[in-house]
Amino acid sequence: MGLMLEMGRGSSLSPAPEQTTSSIFLLPQTLLETVSCHECSEPMKQVWRLGDATQKVNTNGVISFLVAVSQYTPAPFPLGDNRRLISPFWGDVDTRKGGTVLYRESIDPVLLERATKDVRRAFLNHQRFSASWIFIATWDRVAFFGAEGDFRNKVNNFQAVLVTNGRHSFAIFNYNQIVWTTGTASGGTEDGLGGTPAQGGFNAGDGVRFSIIPGSRTNDILNLTFTSNVARDGQWMFQTDEASVEAGGCNTKGTNCKHKYSLKKHHGVIGIDL
Numbered sequence: 001m002g003l004m005l006e007m008g009r010g011s012s013l014s015p016a017p018e019q020t021t022s023s024i025f026l027l028p029q030t031l032l033e034t035v036s037c038h039e040c041s042e043p044m045k046q047v048w049r050l051g052d053a054t055q056k057v058n059t060n061g062v063i064s065f066l067v068a069v070s071q072y073t074p075a076p077f078p079l080g081d082n083r084r085l086i087s088p089f090w091g092d093v094d095t096r097k098g099g100t101v102l103y104r105e106s107i108d109p110v111l112l113e114r115a116t117k118d119v120r121r122a123f124l125n126h127q128r129f130s131a132s133w134i135f136i137a138t139w140d141r142v143a144f145f146g147a148e149g150d151f152r153n154k155v156n157n158f159q160a161v162l163v164t165n166g167r168h169s170f171a172i173f174n175y176n177q178i179v180w181t182t183g184t185a186s187g188g189t190e191d192g193l194g195g196t197p198a199q200g201g202f203n204a205g206d207g208v209r210f211s212i213i214p215g216s217r218t219n220d221i222l223n224l225t226f227t228s229n230v231a232r233d234g235q236w237m238f239q240t241d242e243a244s245v246e247a248g249g250c251n252t253k254g255t256n257c258k259h260k261y262s263l264k265k266h267h268g269v270i271g272i273d274l
Contacts, residue, residue, distance in 0.1 A: 002174075002176055002234065003174045003175075003176070003232065003234050003235050004138065004157070004158075004159045004174045004176050005111060005114060005115075005134075005136050005138075005159065005161060005174070006111070056068055056069070057101065057103045057137045058070065059093050059094075059095060059101050059142075060072050060090060060091065060092065060093055061087055061088060061089040061090045061091050061093055061139060061158070061198065062085050062086075062087045062090050063085065063086045063087065063137060063160055063162075064083065064084065064085040064086075065084040065085065065205075066082045066083075066084050066205060067081065067082045067083060067084075067205075069083050069085050072091075072092040072093075072145065072183065072185060072186065073092060073183075073185065073186040073187075073196050074087075074090040074091065074186075074196065074197075074198055074199035074216075074217060076199070076217060077199070077201060077203045077210035077211075077212055078203060078204070078206070078207050078208055078209060078210040079203050079205065079207065079210075080205065080206060080207030081205070081207075082205045083203060083205045084203065084204060084205035085202070085203050085205070086160065086162075086171055086202055086240075087160075087199065087200055087201060087202075087203075088139075088158050088159065088160045088173040088174075088175070088200055088236075089139065089156065089158050089175075089178070089198050089199075089200055089221075089224070090198055090199045090200065091144070091156075091180075091181065091182065091183065091186075091197070091198030091199075092144055092145040092146075092182060092183025092184075092185055092186045092188070092198075093139060093142045093143070093144065093145070093156075093183075094142075094143055094144060094145040094146070094147065094183060095142055095143070097143035097144070097145070097146075097147040097148075097152050098141065098142065098143035098147070098152050098153075098155055099139065099140055099141040099142030099143055099155055099156075100140045100141070100142070101137070101138070101139050101140070101142065102136075102137070102138045102140055103135070103136065103137040103138070104135070104136055105133065105134065105135045105136075106133075106134050106135075106136065107132065107133060107134075108134075111134050111136075112130075112131040112132065112133075112134060112163075113131075115131040115134050115161065115163040115170075115172070116129060116130055116131045118172060118235075118237065119131070119163065119170050119237075121230070121232075122230040122237045123170075123237075123239065126168065129165055129168060130165055131163045131164070131165055132164065132165050132166055133163070133164050133166075134161060134162070134163045135161070135162040135163075136159065136160075136161050137159065137160045137161075138157075138158075138159045139156065139157065139158050139159070140157060141155040141156075141157050141177075142155055142156055142157075143155050143180075144156075144180045144182065144183040144184075144188065144192040145183030145184060145185050145186075146183050146184025146185065146188065146190065146192075147180075147183075147192065148190065151190060151191055151192060154179050154180050154191065154192055155177070155179070155180075156177060156178050156179060156180060157175075157176040157177040157178075158173070158174065158175045158176065158177075158178065158224070159172075159173070159174040159175075159176075160172070160173055160174075161173075161174065162240075164241070167241065168239065168241045169239070169240045169241040170237060170238065170239050170240060170241075171202075171237070171238045171240050172235065172236070172237050172238075173200065173213075173235065173236040173237070174234060174235055175224040175225045175234040175235070175236075176225065176234065177225060178221065178222055178223075178224045178225050179192070179222070180192025180193065181193055181194075181195075181197035181198050181219060181221050181222060182194055182195040182196060182197050182198070183195075193219065194219075196217060197216075197217055197218055197219055197221050198216070198217075198221050199212065199213075199216040199217050199221070200212065200213035200216050200221070200224070200236075201213050201216060202238070211238075213236060214227070215227070224236075
């Protein structure tokens with residue numbers, strides 16, 4: 001798995017197109033439920049609730065807040081209409097062709113220690129940070145929309161991790177394998193390239209504030225497993241709390257930080273204020 005955290009036991013998004021009814025269960029301090037699918041009739045979303053705010057893990061590679069983001073072709077940031085989102089890889093994923101979307105929250109000491117070390121390594125002014133909660137969403141060996149024949153074996157593997165100690169919060173994007181960029185519904189070719197490629201980054205939802213990972217919406221998004229903002233190929237890290245928010249590695253001597261932004265908590269849930 002390399003940089004990626006262990007998926008372990010958790011919840012998954014079903015690829016069955018007919019499953020659009022709610023399936024509600026209680027987790028510590030959270031409530032998850034299935035909501036209806038997007039225009040491709042594929043169940044796209046699970047909702048994580050904390051208080052009166054919602055977080056949605058989408059098949060399309062997006063974790064969204066406030067409103068659902070079911071669009072499978074990535075629109076260029078900035079986006080309005082309250083489309084507040086964090087996205088490691090917003091693209092036309094189709095788990096009916098292959099793969100699974102898994103997510104879970106955890107207070108497992110092993111996972112918390114791993115996340116703690118990652119944060120301390122990337123942010124030199126957080127050497128006392130000790131993670132107390134972690135949320136992991138993994139797009140495991142997922143295929144693209146329109147994949148047929150041998151191209152169904154052309155799969156991506158990536159992960160978004162949200163971690164906090166109750167005061168400071170971080171988002172970690174881990175990329176294990178990126179070999180396709182586009183589904184055929186997004187203008188891509190039969191081998192998952194061309195058209196409108198995937199996009200990674202953050203969007204505040206106000207049509208103004210945003211931050212994108214270099215290479216987004218171009219074929220260079222294929223290089224995610226070989227690039228980083230924390231000097232670890234395949235890993236991108238961002239601080240997402242309201243106190244002092246910046247890209248990972250910005251506190252390292254000699255690092256050139258061009259993409260600073262601000263993220264804030266909204267009703268107790270990590271939100272975006274770029």
